[in-house]
Amino acid sequence: MDSTSLEPSLYTVKAVFILDNDGNRLLSKYYDPELYPSMKEQKNFERNVFNKTHKADNEISLLEGLTIVYKSSIDLFFYVVGSVQENELMLMSVLNCLFESLSHILRKNVERKCLLDNMEGVFLVVDEIIDGGVILESDPQQVLQKVNYRADENPLSEQSVAQHITEKLALTSNVSHSMTTPSLHS
Amino acid sequence: MIKKFDKKDEDRSDKTFDALWKSNLIFLLTQSRIFNETPINPRRCLHILTKIIYLLNQGEHFGTTEATEAFFAMTRLFQSNDQTLRRMCYLTIKEMANISEDVIIVTSSLTKDMTGKEDVYRGPAIRALCRITDTTMLQAIERYMKQAIVDKVPSVSSSALVSSLHMVKMSYDVVKRWVNEAQEAASSDNIMVQYHALGLLYHLRKNDRLAVTKMLNKFTKSGLKSPFAYCMLIRIASKLLDETEGGHDSPLFDFIESCLRNKNEMVVYEAASAIVHMPNCTARELAPAVSGHNMLIYYLTALRYAAVRTLNKVAMKHPSAVTACNLDLENLITDSNRSIATLAITTLLKTGSESSVDRLMKQISSFVSEISDEFKVVVVQAISALCQKYPRKHSVMMNFLSNMLRDDGGFEYKRAIVDCIIGIIEENPESKETGLAHLCEFIEDCEHTVLATKILHLLGKEGPRTPQPSKYIRFIFNRVVLESEAVRAAAVSALAKFGAQNDDLLPSVLVLMQRCMMDSDDEVRDRATFYMNVLQQKQKALNAAYIFNGLSVSVPGLEKSLHQYTLEPSERPFDLKSVPLASAPITEQKTELAPVASSKIPEKLAPSRQDIYQEQLASITEFQGLGPLFKSSEPVQLTEAETEYVVRCIKHTFAGHMVFQFDCTNTLNDQLLQKVRWEERPCGVHSWNTV
Numbered sequence: 001m002d003s004t005s006l007e008p009s010l011y012t013v014k015a016v017f018i019l020d021n022d023g024n025r026l027l028s029k030y031y032d033p034e035l036y037p038s039m040k041e042q043k044n045f046e047r048n049v050f051n052k053t054h055k056a057d058n059e060i061s062l063l064e065g066l067t068i069v070y071k072s073s074i075d076l077f078f079y080v081v082g083s084v085q086e087n088e089l090m091l092m093s094v095l096n097c098l099f100e101s102l103s104h105i106l107r108k109n110v111e112r113k114c115l116l117d118n119m120e121g122v123f124l125v126v127d128e129i130i131d132g133g134v135i136l137e138s139d140p141q142q143v144l145q146k147v148n149y150r151a152d153e154n155p156l157s158e159q160s161v162a163q164h165i166t167e168k169l170a171l172t173s174n175v176s177h178s179m180t181t182p183s184l185h186s
Numbered sequence: 187m188i189k190k191f192d193k194k195d196e197d198r199s200d201k202t203f204d205a206l207w208k209s210n211l212i213f214l215l216t217q218s219r220i221f222n223e224t225p226i227n228p229r230r231c232l233h234i235l236t237k238i239i240y241l242l243n244q245g246e247h248f249g250t251t252e253a254t255e256a257f258f259a260m261t262r263l264f265q266s267n268d269q270t271l272r273r274m275c276y277l278t279i280k281e282m283a284n285i286s287e288d289v290i291i292v293t294s295s296l297t298k299d300m301t302g303k304e305d306v307y308r309g310p311a312i313r314a315l316c317r318i319t320d321t322t323m324l325q326a327i328e329r330y331m332k333q334a335i336v337d338k339v340p341s342v343s344s345s346a347l348v349s350s351l352h353m354v355k356m357s358y359d360v361v362k363r364w365v366n367e368a369q370e371a372a373s374s375d376n377i378m379v380q381y382h383a384l385g386l387l388y389h390l391r392k393n394d395r396l397a398v399t400k401m402l403n404k405f406t407k408s409g410l411k412s413p414f415a416y417c418m419l420i421r422i423a424s425k426l427l428d429e430t431e432g433g434h435d436s437p438l439f440d441f442i443e444s445c446l447r448n449k450n451e452m453v454v455y456e457a458a459s460a461i462v463h464m465p466n467c468t469a470r471e472l473a474p475a476v477s478g479h480n481m482l483i484y485y486l487t488a489l490r491y492a493a494v495r496t497l498n499k500v501a502m503k504h505p506s507a508v509t510a511c512n513l514d515l516e517n518l519i520t521d522s523n524r525s526i527a528t529l530a531i532t533t534l535l536k537t538g539s540e541s542s543v544d545r546l547m548k549q550i551s552s553f554v555s556e557i558s559d560e561f562k563v564v565v566v567q568a569i570s571a572l573c574q575k576y577p578r579k580h581s582v583m584m585n586f587l588s589n590m591l592r593d594d595g596g597f598e599y600k601r602a603i604v605d606c607i608i609g610i611i612e613e614n615p616e617s618k619e620t621g622l623a624h625l626c627e628f629i630e631d632c633e634h635t636v637l638a639t640k641i642l643h644l645l646g647k648e649g650p651r652t653p654q655p656s657k658y659i660r661f662i663f664n665r666v667v668l669e670s671e672a673v674r675a676a677a678v679s680a681l682a683k684f685g686a687q688n689d690d691l692l693p694s695v696l697v698l699m700q701r702c703m704m705d706s707d708d709e710v711r712d713r714a715t716f717y718m719n720v721l722q723q724k725q726k727a728l729n730a731a732y733i734f735n736g737l738s739v740s741v742p743g744l745e746k747s748l749h750q751y752t753l754e755p756s757e758r759p760f761d762l763k764s765v766p767l768a769s770a771p772i773t774e775q776k777t778e779l780a781p782v783a784s785s786k787i788p789e790k791l792a793p794s795r796q797d798i799y800q801e802q803l804a805s806i807t808e809f810q811g812l813g814p815l816f817k818s819s820e821p822v823q824l825t826e827a828e829t830e831y832v833v834r835c836i837k838h839t840f841a842g843h844m845v846f847q848f849d850c851t852n853t854l855n856d857q858l859l860q861k862v863r864w865e866e867r868p869c870g871v872h873s874w875n876t877v
Contacts, residue, residue, distance in 0.1 A: 008392075008421035010351060010385035027243060039245040052558050060491045061525055062560060087417055087459070088492040089452040120236040124273055131313055134348050134385070135414065137341075137378055146341055148306060149270055 011133040012090055014066065015081040016098070016126065020112045023050035026076070027122060031133030035066075049079060060088060069095050073103075074111040093138050094129060100140035101125045105149050121149040221259040228268035235260065235274045239281050253286040264295050272299075272307060276314040289318045301330055308334070309345035316349035321357045328360065335367040340376035347371060347382035354389055365390055372405070377412035384415050388422055399426065406441045413450040420445055420453070424460040455492055462500050494518060494529040501536040508537045519549050528561045532568035540576050547586050559596045566590070566602040573610050580610050580617040588624040597634050604628070604637050608644060619652060626661040638669065639676035646680030650687035659684060659691070663698055671707040678702050678710055682717035696721060746800055799838060803845065816840060821849070 014035050017028030025046055036042045045064065053061055053070055054077060060069050062084065069091045070079045080095045082088075099110070105121045106114045115122060124147045129137055137143050221231055238256065242248065248256070263275050279296075283289050292314075299311035312334055319327065334346035347368065354361050365387065372383035384405065391397040402422055410416060423438040445457035497515070501508045508515075518530035531550050538546060550565060557565075566587075573583050584607065591603050604625070611621040625641045632638050642662065649658040662684075665677040678699070685695030699721070702714035720728050751760050799818045821834040831852050838845040 008388055008418055008425055010348070010382065010389075010418070025244065027240075029243075043245070059523065061558070063558065087452060087456050088495075089455050090414070090417065093452065119240055120232055120270060120274055123236070123239060123277055124270070127277055127310070131345075131348050132352050134351065134382070135378075136344060136348060138414070142341075146306065146309070147273075 010135075012086055012135055013080060013082055013094060013130050013133050015079075016094070016130060017046060017079050017081075018115070018122075019046060019050055019077045019079070021054070021075040021077070023047055023054070026112070026115060027119075027126065029126060029130070031130065050077065053077070053079075060092075067091065071095055071099055073099070076110060076112055076115060078102075090135070094135055097129055097138050097140050097143060098125065101129070101143045101147070104140065104144055105147070118149075121147065124149060219259070221262050226263060226266045226271075228266050228271045231263055231266075232268070232271050232274055235263075235271075235278050239274075239278060242281055248282075248285055250285065250287060253282055254288065257282050257286040257289065258291075261292055261295070264292075269306065273310055276310045279314045280317045283318050290320075290323065293318070293323065297327060297330065300334065305339050305342070308337075308339065309341040312342065312345040313349050316353055319353070321360070324353065324357055324360050328363070332364055332367050335364060336370050340374070340379050343371050343374065343376070343379045344382050347379070347386050351382070351386050351389060354386075358390075362390055373408075375411070377414065380410050380412040381414035381418060384410075384418050388418070395426070395429070398422065402426065402438070406437075413448075413452050416445060416448065416450070416453045417456040420456045420460050424464065427464065455496075459492075459496055462496050491523065491526050491529075494526050494533065498529050498533045498536075501533045505537045508533060512537060519546075524557045525561055528557050528565055532564055535568045535572050540579065543572065543576060543579050544582055547582055551586055551589060554590060555593055559599050562590075562595060562599045563602045566599070566606055570602075570606040570609055573606065574613065577614050580614050581620065584610060584617055584620050584624065588627070591624065591628050597637075600632075600634060600637060604641065608640075611644075611648065618648060622648060622652070622658065626658065629661065629665065635670060635672050638665065638673045642673070642676040642680045646683035649680070650684050655684055655688055656691060656694075659694070659698075666698075666702055666705075666710075671709060674702075674705065674707065675709045675713055678713045678717065682713075682721065685717070685721045692721065692724075743800070799836070799847075803838060824848075 011031070014032040015028065015030045018026045020026055023046070025043065028042065028046065030036060030042060036045050049063055049068060049070075052063055053068070054072070059071065060067070062068070065084055067082050067084050067086055067088055068079055069082075069088065070077060072078070078095060078099055080091050080098070082091045102115075102122060102125055103110050105125065106118060125143060128143045128146050129135070137146070220227065220234065257278075260275060260278055263271055266272070276296075279289065279292055296311045296315040296318075299307045300315060302308065312331075315327065316331075331346055331350065334342050335350065337343050337346070350361050350364060350368070368383050368386045368390070371379055372387065374380060374383070387401060388398065391401065402419065405415075405419055406423075410419070420442055423442055427436060427438050442457050442460050445453050446461075448454055448457070494515070497508050497511060512534060515530045515534050519527050519534075521527045521530070528550075531546060534542070534546055547569075554562060554565065569583055569587065573580060587603050587607055587610075591600065591607075607621050607625060611618050622645065625644070629638050629641050632641075642665065645658055645662060649655050649662075652658075659681070662677050662680050666674050666681070669677070681695055681698060681702075685692050685699070696718065699714050699718045703711055703718065705711050705714065748760065816839045818839070819837040821836050824833045824835055825831070831850055833851075834849045836847040836849070838847060
């Protein structure tokens with residue numbers, strides 16, 4: 001019975017992760033250094049959470065002393081984890097923002113293959129929503145504006161010969177472009 | 187543009203696709219030589235960076251040298267103007283900050299981006315920069331940070347504020363100088379900037395209660411727009427109320443109460459939770475909070491869950507306040523989310539009447555197998571409380587509990603059920619036979635030794651007093667034959683109790699005991715032989731002393747006395763009376779010398795205070811010659827609680843000496859007490875010598 005109220009803090013999210021429908025990790029970020037510091041514990045936790053939640057799409061659960069809100073789509077599962085005393089609606093807003101933003105950049109194809117094809121967009125979206133456990137942005141429109149990512153029309157795995165040649169041509173035009181603009185020093 | 191592919195393409199792409207993602211980091215390192223090509227190919231570099239971050243996330247390891255090499259290679263990518271590539275570079279910097287050396291070489295690039303014209307880079311550059319900054323560098327970029335905090339672009343301001351918060355741990359003094367800028371940022375219109383500014387201000391000022399109060403007053407009057415900021419304010423207000431023990435007429439409470447009428451549900455919920463958690467809330471104050479929750483029951487799952495959870499907590503302290511919601515709660519029993527349904531049922535159990543118990547129990551039994559272990563324990567605890575409230579319903583409860591025992595479940599769950607059944611048996615003599623029968627059935631197939639021994643002990647205690655004790659003997663003896671050593675030993679003790687109390691069973695028990703004497707385990711044989719001999723004497727007094735009554739002394743105390751006895755050779759046999767009697771074990775320790783219980787360990791009976799003192803004194807060489815500790819007093823406060831240092835005294839009485847233990851606690855954070863000296867002024871006529 002938790003009767004102590006939460007210490008006021010901006011650090012509200014403890015972890016966020018995306019799993020596929022076999023429970024394998026596609027992306028995960030842990031923001032609380034005391035929560036499952038080793039990779040083994042993290043994977044264990046993810047497996048437990050997956051086993052308890054993938055059967056029923058229930059949105060919210062209490063596991064291992066943590067509140068977990070989750071959502072699934074086709075063959076992906078999205079989880080946001082917070083302390084058991086955290087405001088559940090706040091965690092939900094993070095989850096919704098994440099889902100809406102990803103939905104947009106993946107052009108509504110929120111499924112494993114599309115996600116992996118556009119992994120950089122996914123990383124950037126997560127980075128724009130939560131920073132070190134603090135909710136940075138909760139409005140999907142804002143997130144999309146900042147990430148400014150277009151779903152890749154030509155993922156690496158799909159390169160046909162034609163596409164490969166087109167790329168080479170683009171490269172040569174790039175060379176002439178870079179010769180005229182001053183290069184930035186690092 | 188929707189892509190269409192035929193099945194053949196999909197299969198082929200899946201294979202290459204998976205192969206690409208499974209490539210290891212070393213391979214990627216060779217690929218990262220591509221970063222050195224001119225001109226930079228943004229797409230390929232982007233893919234490589236993405237894969238590096240992905241594999242790091244999967245748990246693959248980069249050695250420090252490789253990481254540093256890759257990091258250096260990546261810095262060349264700053265020459266490209268591709269936005270996504272640049273953003274991914276920032277991300278890579280953050281991910282590799284801990285595993286690569288010399289990450290500060292990117293500082294100047296990041297500083298340039300942070301103050302540059304491209305707004306889309308500034309926020310992320312700030313966050314990356316602050317991730318790699320150390321204390322010395324922080325002073326150098328202080329000017330830029332201050333400018334960034336008050337920047338008009340919200341993303342820049344937010345990034346700067348959040349990064350400043352992260353750096354408070356590293357360098358509080360430097361960040362504290364930015365408090366004016368944070369104050370200015372708090373008056374921004376952007377809802378996230380307000381939230382971040384408020385958070386940073388609170389973190390910087392939280393040790394100064396006056397400053398926090400002033401800040402709170404200002405913000406509650408000025409009316410922020412951000413729901414996140416409101417939640418933060420509510421938490422700060424309730425913490426202040428808690429610390430100052432402010433009453434419900436304080437303006438802080440009024441503020442929280444006004445938040446119950448906020449348009450945003452997140453704020454309403456936060457306010458209602460805060461009120462409900464306040465320790466001295468009366469039912470009248472709870473009413474608006476509870477009706478706020480009631481409203482929430484109709485919304486989304488998460489809201490329903492949040493509402494039900496809080497109502498559950500309220501019901502523990504003020505069940506009458508929640509009865510207004512019973513109708514709505516009953517609707518939730520059939521909710522598709524099992525956690526919500528469980529919480530609804532347990533709340534109803536706390537607030538329901540005797541007649542509704544049957545109906546509720548039926549509803550729970552239908553889905554209890556689908557809920558997780560943690561919720562099952564919650565349900566069992568609610569039933570346990572209910573059994574105490576309505577003792578006449580014990581038969582319904584007992585049936586339900588025994589069904590639950592038969593299902594699958596973890597140790598905690600089964601233990602909760604067993605404790606509940608034992609509780610019912612102890613309260614209700616009529617339920618004893620059914621209860622014991624259920625427990626016997628359970629130990630037939632129980633994998634937890636602790637539970638089996640507990641139940642056997644109970645059987646030994648209660649079984650002989652039932653009208654037909656012989657039926658339990660079969661169960662107990664089966665355990666002797668089939669189970670592990672600890673359970674067998676417990677079964678032998680239980681059997682002995684039957685033999686001691688029921689004369690007609692004595693011959694059968696003696697026969698069974700004889701079989702136990704052939705057991706493979708030492709403890710079992712010893713116990714069997716011991717009990718055989720005692721029982722064969724057929725004397726009531728002996729039975730009472732050795733079979734029925736447990737040990738009246740504390741175990742650690744006994745251990746110490748025995749150890750003492752073995753050290754000093756003596757003609758006299760060991761006298762149990764020299765061991766101090768067990769004082770009631772205290773589960774919660776308040777003295778700072780005692781071991782601190784962490785929240786992860788389930789409640790364990792801590793050794794009694796006296797035993798702890800004994801251990802500590804024995805470890806000091808000067809005190810070892812004093813003999814066993816007779817008694818320790820309670821700690822006595824010698825100073826008031828608010829002075830700079832607090833002194834408590836504990837008196838330890840030994841056979842021929844008294845030891846005074848002074849605990850001196852420093853209450854100020856900034857000062858260190860050194861060279862603490864103690865002076866004694868004897869003021870009595872006793873002839874004490876100070877050693």
